[in-house]
Amino acid sequence: xxxxxxxxxxxxxxxxxxxxxxxxxxxxxxxxxxxxxxxxxxxxxxxxxxxxxxxxxxxxxxxxxxxxxxxxxxxxxxxxxxxxxxxxxxxxxxxxxxxxxxxxxxxxxxxxxxxxxxxxxxxxxxxxxxxxxxxxxxxxxxxxxxxxxxxxxxxxxxxxxxxxxxxxxxxxxxxxxxxxxxxxxxxxxxxxxxxxxxxxxxxxxxxxxxxxxxxxxxxxxxxxxxxxxxxxxxxxxxxxxxxxxxxxxxxxxxxxxxxxxxxxxxxxxxxxxxxxxxxxxxxxxxxxxxxxxxxxxxxxxxxxxxxxxxxxxxxxxxxxxxxxxxxxxxxxxxxxxxxxxxxxxxxxxxxxxxxxxxxxxxxxxxxxxxxxxxxxxxxxxxxxxxxxxxxxxxxxxxxxxxxxxxxxxxxxxxxxxxxxxxxxxxxxxxxxxxxxxxxxxxxxxxxxxxxxxxxxxxxxxxxxxxxxxxxx
Numbered sequence: 436x437x438x439x440x441x442x443x444x445x446x447x448x449x450x451x452x453x454x455x456x457x458x459x460x461x462x463x464x465x466x467x468x469x470x471x472x473x474x475x476x477x478x479x480x481x482x483x484x485x486x487x488x489x490x491x492x493x494x495x496x497x498x499x500x501x502x503x504x505x506x507x508x509x510x511x512x513x514x515x516x517x518x519x520x521x522x523x524x525x526x527x528x529x530x531x532x533x534x535x536x537x538x539x540x541x542x543x544x545x546x547x548x549x550x551x552x553x554x555x556x557x558x559x560x561x562x563x564x565x566x567x568x569x570x571x572x573x574x575x576x577x578x579x580x581x582x583x584x585x586x587x588x589x590x591x592x593x594x595x596x597x598x599x600x601x602x603x604x605x606x607x608x609x610x611x612x613x614x615x616x617x618x619x620x621x622x623x624x625x626x627x628x629x630x631x632x633x634x635x636x637x638x639x640x641x642x643x644x645x646x647x648x649x650x651x652x653x654x655x656x657x658x659x660x661x662x663x664x665x666x667x668x669x670x671x672x673x674x675x676x677x678x679x680x681x682x683x684x685x686x687x688x689x690x691x692x693x694x695x696x697x698x699x700x701x702x703x704x705x706x707x708x709x710x711x712x713x714x715x716x717x718x719x720x721x722x723x724x725x726x727x728x729x730x731x732x733x734x735x736x737x738x739x740x741x742x743x744x745x746x747x748x749x750x751x752x753x754x755x756x757x758x759x760x761x762x763x764x765x766x767x768x769x770x771x772x773x774x775x776x777x778x779x780x781x782x783x784x785x786x787x788x789x790x791x792x793x794x795x796x797x798x799x800x801x802x803x804x805x806x807x808x809x810x811x812x813x814x815x816x817x818x819x820x821x822x823x824x825x826x827x828x829x830x831x832x833x834x835x836x837x838x839x840x841x842x843x844x845x846x847x848x849x850x851x852x853x854x855x856x857x858x859x860x861x862x863x864x865x866x867x868x869x870x871x872x873x874x875x876x877x878x879x880x881x882x883x884x885x886x887x888x889x890x891x892x893x894x895x896x897x898x899x900x901x902x903x904x905x906x907x
Contacts, residue, residue, distance in 0.1 A: 456494055463494075468501045475502075475509045483510065488517055496525025499534070508537050520546040524557045529733070532561055540566055544573035547582075551624070552599040553706055556585045560595065584699065593677040594670035596710065597691040597700030600624040603631045604657060606640055611653030629688050629701070632661045637697040639664055639690055667692045670699055677702060678710045679801065714799070717877075744882060751886035755780075758890050762897035765904065771838045772900055775847050779896045782826060783854035783888035790815050790862025791884050795877050798870050812863055819859025823852035846903060850896035854888060861887040 456467045467486075474482040487495065487510070499507050499522060511518050511534060523531045535543060535558065547555040547570065559567055559582065567586065571579045581599040588594025602623055604613050613630065617623060630648065632640045641661035651660050667690045668677050680686065681704065691700040759766070759776070766772050794811075797803040803811060827848035835844025861884045866876035 456490070456498070463497050463501050468498065471498065471510070472502065472506055475506050475513065478509075478513060480513050483513055484517055487514065490519075490522075492519055492522040493525045495519055495522035499523075499526050500530060504533060507534055511538070518546075520558065521550055521554050524554050528561060531558065535562065540569045541573065544570045548574060548578065552578075552581055552585065552700075553596060555582055556595060560586060560590070588670055591674045592670065593668045593672045593674060593691050593702055594700070596674050596677070596706045597670065597702050598624070598706070599700045601631060601690075601698070601701040602627055602629075603633045603637075603698060605634070606632050606656070606658035606661065608657050609653060610648055610651045610655050610657065610660070613648060613657060614653070627688070627701075629690075630657075631664070631690055631698055631701075632657055633698055639667055639692055639696055639698045642690065664690050667696075668702055669694070674710045675714050675799075678707045678714070681707045682711075744878075747882050748885070751882060751889070754886060755889035755893060758893045759897065762893075762901055765897055765901045769843075769900060769904065771834075771840070771843050772897060775834055775843070776893060776896060778830060779847060779850050779854055779892040780889045782830075782851060783858040783892045784885050786819065786822060786855050787858035787862040787884040787888045788881070790819075790859050791866060791880050794863045794866040795880060798866060798876055803867075808867065812860075815859045815863045816856065819856040820852070823855030826855065827851040842903065846899050847896060849899055850892065853895040854892040857891040858884070858888045 456463055458464050471483065471486060474486065487498065490498065499510070502510065507530070523534060526534075543558075547558065550558070559570065562570070571583060574582070585594055585597065585599060600623070602617065604616065608616075617630075628645055629642050630645065631642045634640055640658075640663075642664045643657060643661045647660060666680055666684050666686060668680060670691050670693050677689075680689065681702075686704070688701055688703045690698055691702055693699050762772075794803065794815075797811070830851055831844040831848030833844075834847045835841045838844075865883050865887070866880045869876040869879050
């Protein structure tokens with residue numbers, strides 16, 4: 436039996452119709468979160484349905500992330516069939532798994548039947564295979580086969596991202612038959628912009644846009660107005676490559692085909708926007724050496740994901756320290772060198788990071804290739820020399836005045852030019868070599884570029900000082 440709302444609690448809640456759930460900073464309003472939390476504590480289902488029931492899936496996702504873990508479970512329980520499971524595609528994986536793990540498989544099976552196939556796959560793909568099988572076994576045969584086919588494709592491919600609901604007609608139908616079919620069939624997707632044309636074996640023949648259907652007389656056959664599908668996407672294509680197809684050809688949707696050119700699904704622009712955001716976040720995280728990490732991850736999991744590259748960085752730090760150790764006699768006689776060493780290494784590291792970031796992004800977007808790689812390498816070398824001379828002059832003057840020694844100023848200026856040039860070369864060559872070797876340049880480049888700039892910077896500065904002053 437549903438509890439009756441407390442009139443005072445409902446009145447005290449924020450006026451969402453006037454203020455919205457977000458503040459001016461774009462963050463969900465604390466007053467709204469507190470209001471929903473109070474309704475959860477009171478188990479007030481009427482207030483929850485009033486305040487939460489009409490939220491967009493992304494808004495509900497943000498609300499779930501703002502609530503405490505026990506409140507999330509209670510909210511899902513209290514809303515029951517009114518809970519929008521598509522909102523789980525908008526939250527961190529850790530939160531999604533936390534919610535799903537607390538639900539019986541029968542409830543999940545009932546919920547995924549109401550979702551688009553791409554959203555259903557997104558929720559199911561992180562479950563254990565045993566739970567997947569149990570959930571799928573409770574679905575109607577056709578839907579079970581569609582979801583299983585999507586789940587069988589590798590992760591981060593078009594087949595995993597595609598929606599298996601689409602509109603397909605034979606080429607001999609007329610426009611009038613097609614329009615009647617779209618009006619009368621209740622199993623068609625809620626939203627679509629393209630109609631695909633297939634033969635009896637489901638092999639893709641072409642497609643026709645809805646606006647063209649509406650502009651064509653009813654008696655015209657589909658085969659007379661359809662156009663060949665020039666950008667069909669293989670189901671095994673990497674999702675980032677598929678997103679690039681959308682970007683290059685300004686697509687709103689695209690057919691997804693299997694190895695036999697049979698139509699198996701459709702990829703839509705909303706899925707591609709998610710892919711672009713996901714890939715950009717992954718590249719940014721990998722360049723920082725933190726891997727596949729989310730804000731909701733636990734302390735142990737977060738620490739574990741960061742340790743490997745910190746360990747590699749520790750090894751390269753020992754390498755740089757060993758270079759310094761070669762010149763301990765020089766440093767002992769000229770203390771100014773120890774003071775200025777971090778400047779040389781730091782400036783080189785920053786310059787290398789700039790070049791590396793540009794290169795990794797160009798590799799990710801396929802903007803760098805065999806035709807322009809040489810020109811870009813020469814450009815970065817030129818930038819390294821030019822910036823090296825500029826900052827060498829500035830730092831040389833400051834160091835010379837600081838330590839009342841033109842020699843010290845000249846040494847650090849020369850070392851700066853050398854290291855800035857080395858940083859530019861390393862920042863572009865290392866990602867290119869890693870990419871050629873099949874490694875992910877976004878993950879590995881930062882550690883190696885930093886190692887190069889530290890070693891070259893220390894060796895150039897201390898080596899020049901040792902040579903100039905004649906220390907053994």
